[in-house]
Amino acid sequence: MNMHRGSCLCGNVRYELRGELGEFGYCHCKSCRKASGSSHAANAPIDRTDFLLVSGGDSLREFESSPGKLRAFCSRCGSPIYAYLAASPEVLRIRLGSLDTEFTKQPRAHTFVADKAAWEPIKDDIPQFPEWAPKTVLIQRGSRQA
Ligand SMILES: [Zn+2]
Ligand SMILES: [Zn+2]
Numbered sequence: 001m002n003m004h005r006g007s008c009l010c011g012n013v014r015y016e017l018r019g020e021l022g023e024f025g026y027c028h029c030k031s032c033r034k035a036s037g038s039s040h041a042a043n044a045p046i047d048r049t050d051f052l053l054v055s056g057g058d059s060l061r062e063f064e065s066s067p068g069k070l071r072a073f074c075s076r077c078g079s080p081i082y083a084y085l086a087a088s089p090e091v092l093r094i095r096l097g098s099l100d101t102e103f104t105k106q107p108r109a110h111t112f113v114a115d116k117a118a119w120e121p122i123k124d125d126i127p128q129f130p131e132w133a134p135k136t137v138l139i140q141r142g143s144r145q146a
Helices: 029-037
Strands: 004-007 014-017 041-047 051-055 058-064 069-074 082-085 088-095
Touching: 029 041, 029 058, 029 082
Parallel strands: none
Antiparallel strands: 004 014, 014 051, 041 088, 058 069, 069 082, 082 088
């Protein structure tokens, strides 16, 4: 089993993962674009019991972006670290850009492509879906995927 480590941009928030990250996609929805400051988000799930905050609890803050959706970030540098639903707090969705260790799983889908930015071309062979991907393609633990 790989053990992953991650951190925020300023380095105050540091974490370790004691389990495997689950499958993920690239989400192009407006919320993910705002939360990431980029064309899409890449977030993979892990059990909260496998997430160890090593440092930075003093700068880790949570923002409730819609009722019951919490996004944790470093209040010094602004880096997003993870998100979770109040209804399923036992699963965290880790922002893959915060990883410091090599992670080789590949995305299974482009989701919410109907909301993507006009300035983002998608030129790969990963399946695209206008909203959520069907669970036969991608199971997004800890999200609102029905
Ligand atoms: Zn930071
Ligand atoms: Zn999204």
